[in-house]
Every structure is written in C-alpha cells, then in structure tokens.
Amino acid sequence: MSELQVVDETTFDELVLRAGKPVLVDFWAQWCPPCHQIVPILEQINAERNDRLTVLKLNADENPAITAAYRVQAMPTLMLFQHGRPIWAVVGARPKAKLLKELDDALLAAV
Numbered sequence: 001m002s003e004l005q006v007v008d009e010t011t012f013d014e015l016v017l018r019a020g021k022p023v024l025v026d027f028w029a030q031w032c033p034p035c036h037q038i039v040p041i042l043e044q045i046n047a048e049r050n051d052r053l054t055v056l057k058l059n060a061d062e063n064p065a066i067t068a069a070y071r072v073q074a075m076p077t078l079m080l081f082q083h084g085r086p087i088w089a090v091v092g093a094r095p096k097a098k099l100l101k102e103l104d105d106a107l108l109a110a111v
Contacts, residue, residue, distance in 0.1 A: 003043070004026065004039070004042055004043060004046060004055055004056060004057045005054075005055075005056050005057070006056070006057055006058070006059070007025065007056040007057070007058050008058065008059070008062065008063050008066075009063045009065055009066055012058070012063075012066055015054075015056060016056065016081050016084075017081070017084040018084065019054060019081070019084075021052055021053060021054060022052070022053050022054070022080060022081065022082045022087075022107060023053070023054045023055075023056060023080070023081045023082075024042070024045075024053060024054070024055045024056070024078060024079070024080050024081075024103065025056050025057070025058050025078070025079045025080075025081065026038070026039075026042055026055065026056065026057040026058065026076055026077075026078055027058050027060045027067060027070075027072045027075060027076060027077040027078075027079065028057055028058070028059060028060065028075055028076045029059065029060050029061050029075045030059070030061070032075040032076060034075070034076055034092060034093040035075050035076040035093075037093050038076055038078075038093040038094075039057075041093075041095075041096045041099065042055050042057070043055075044096060045096065045099070045100065045103075053103070060072055060075060060077075070086060070089075074091045074092075075091075076091070076092065076093060077089060077090070077091050078090050078091075078099075080103060080106050080107070082107070082110050087106055087107075087109075087110045088102070088103075088106035088110075090102060
C-alpha cells in the first residue's frame, strides 16, 4: 500500500480544484487519533479506485487558509471535490464499506 499524496496551500489549486477526476481530501492533524485510524482505509480506497478518484491528505494545522476557507472545524474531515467545488463532506472516521457507499452516493448525486 502506498502513502497518500500530500496537498498544501501551494498545490491545492492544481491538485484539487483543477483535477480531471473527483478528489477526496482528508483534512487531518497530527494530534488527532481518528485521523491516524482512517489512513489505512483511505490508502486502500486510493489504490482500488485511483483510476476514477484521487485521495489526498492536507494537514489542517499547517494549511490554515484552506482549512478556514472550507470551514473545516473538526478532524478528520473528508471533503469530496468535483469540477473544482466541494460536493460532499463528512466528519470522523468510518468503516471502509460505509465510506465507499457514501462516496458513491455523493458522486451519483452530483452527476
């Protein structure tokens, strides 16, 4: 399993807002235990669905402008972007099956 690619304030526009496919951004913090718990699930999803979805991680403490711009107030926050705009967000870790169902539902609703 490979590590998730990191996005920050200098690469957010290119990697998230101008991406050619949906992007799931994991807003996380080093001090947040659930943030660390969900990483293996996100790595699995990234490996299994990398042909149609990109999963990136953004350290909320190190990127306060983006965190504030998208009103992220709790960690982890997972936010799904499509065509440069957020279409879905959820706070907290969850099992892989539940997360995949929620992602699929959000992508179908956005079509």
